[in-house]
Amino acid sequence: MSNQPLRVALVGPGRIAIAHLEAIAAARDVAVLVAVAGLPTEKDRTEELAERYGAERAVHDTQAIVEATDIDAVVLTVPNHVHASLAMALLESGKHVLVEKPLATTVADTDLMIAASEKAGRVLMAAQCRRFFHGAQLAKQRIGELGGPVSLIHLLGVYAEHAATAWWKSASDVGGLALGLNGPHVFDTMLWLIGAAPVRVYARTRRLRDQWEGEDEAVVIVDFADGSLGTGYLSLNARQPVNDRWITGPRGTMRLTDDRTLLVDGELVAHEAVTPYIDGDVSFDRQFREFADAIVQQRQPQASAREVRPVAAVLEAALRSHRTGLPVDLDLP
Ligand SMILES: NC(=O)c1ccc[n+]([C@@H]2O[C@H](COP(=O)([O-])OP(=O)(O)OC[C@H]3O[C@@H](n4cnc5c(N)ncnc54)[C@H](O)[C@@H]3O)[C@@H](O)[C@H]2O)c1
Numbered sequence: 001m002s003n004q005p006l007r008v009a010l011v012g013p014g015r016i017a018i019a020h021l022e023a024i025a026a027a028r029d030v031a032v033l034v035a036v037a038g039l040p041t042e043k044d045r046t047e048e049l050a051e052r053y054g055a056e057r058a059v060h061d062t063q064a065i066v067e068a069t070d071i072d073a074v075v076l077t078v079p080n081h082v083h084a085s086l087a088m089a090l091l092e093s094g095k096h097v098l099v100e101k102p103l104a105t106t107v108a109d110t111d112l113m114i115a116a117s118e119k120a121g122r123v124l125m126a127a128q129c130r131r132f133f134h135g136a137q138l139a140k141q142r143i144g145e146l147g148g149p150v151s152l153i154h155l156l157g158v159y160a161e162h163a164a165t166a167w168w169k170s171a172s173d174v175g176g177l178a179l180g181l182n183g184p185h186v187f188d189t190m191l192w193l194i195g196a197a198p199v200r201v202y203a204r205t206r207r208l209r210d211q212w213e214g215e216d217e218a219v220v221i222v223d224f225a226d227g228s229l230g231t232g233y234l235s236l237n238a239r240q241p242v243n244d245r246w247i248t249g250p251r252g253t254m255r256l257t258d259d260r261t262l263l264v265d266g267e268l269v270a271h272e273a274v275t276p277y278i279d280g281d282v283s284f285d286r287q288f289r290e291f292a293d294a295i296v297q298q299r300q301p302q303a304s305a306r307e308v309r310p311v312a313a314v315l316e317a318a319l320r321s322h323r324t325g326l327p328v329d330l331d332l333p
Pocket of ligand 1: 101
């Protein structure tokens with residue numbers, strides 16, 4: 001690629017758009033915001049964000065972004081069920097795409113997206129923002145000190161008083177509920193930290209409140225090929241929020257809290273203050289920079305679509321296990 005800044009559009013001017021627009025603004029040495037695009041029903045919001053972040057234009061027709069010839073890369077912040085079709089159209093028209101998590105709501109769609117990116121020779125990255133905190137990166141570097149196999153437990157509980165946006169009410173649009181919204185965070189970091197293939201998934205779920213179709217509680221146990229064991233607990237009912245991972249191996253214990261604070265055998269080795277992610281933070285900044293660098297350097301990014309495919313497989317297996325009551329064996333390539 002030339003030394004010209006990357007020309008970027010954001011599609012989907014909803015709740016998480018701000019975090020990405022802040023990240024694009026923070027990378028103005030490498031990227032320029034060409035467009036913010038939304039649906040015709042949200043023109044005011046799209047125009048307001050385009051103006052606030054200095055975009056060259058506001059666009060009210062997603063197809064115009066697909067067809068644009070002055071855009072190199074797109075940050076896709078649309079609802080989960082829209083990711084696959086829009087990402088594929090963008091890839092086929094030659095754009096690099098950073099897709100909010102999860103890449104797609106099914107493994108079949110994930111595979112179609114990976115195939116489209118490889119055919120087009122374009123970067124397709126999942127926005128697994130929580131990997132990009134310093135504490136999480138340090139945990140990845142140091143997990144080998146614990147020896148193996150490890151046992152990892154991740155509690156991720158938030159309190160969602162109601163559906164923050166309409167599509168949360170539909171289990172098929174989200175891919176479950178707690179599993180579709182926060183499962184990508186729990187299982188992406190679990191798979192990334194353990195670094196072995198998941199081989200078996202067992203899930204039990206509950207819906208404690210009837211205001212949505214999907215599960216608002218889930219417990220998922222994942223067996224790994226190296227003998228490691230991962231347990232994820234997800235809740236949308238936690239009036240005391242929690243985001244805590246305990247990782248134990250034969251030679252040590254790590255605790256990673258809020259993706260930022262890391263203790264190794266009880267000793268504090270990393271700490272960053274917690275700020276509301278929805279307004280943007282360093283993890284979104286580093287994530288966008290990784291996307292831009294991968295494009296310029298013509299390499300795969302961290303959290304490339306191919307790398308996170310097993311996360312889609314675990315989530316799909318968890319939903320199946322919940323339906324059948326049985327563990328699901330994975331046979332990943
Ligand atoms: N990384 C995180 O921590 C995090 C946090 C929140 C949301 N997310 C993810 O971000 C995505 C968006 O979530 P949100 O909470 O911002 O949802 P939202 O409903 O607030 O925003 C979605 C936006 O996309 C627009 N949209 C819908 N269909 C569209 C289409 N076909 N073309 C163009 N725009 C369209 C909507 O009108 C809305 O502006 C989801 O995939 C979600 O899982 C990630």
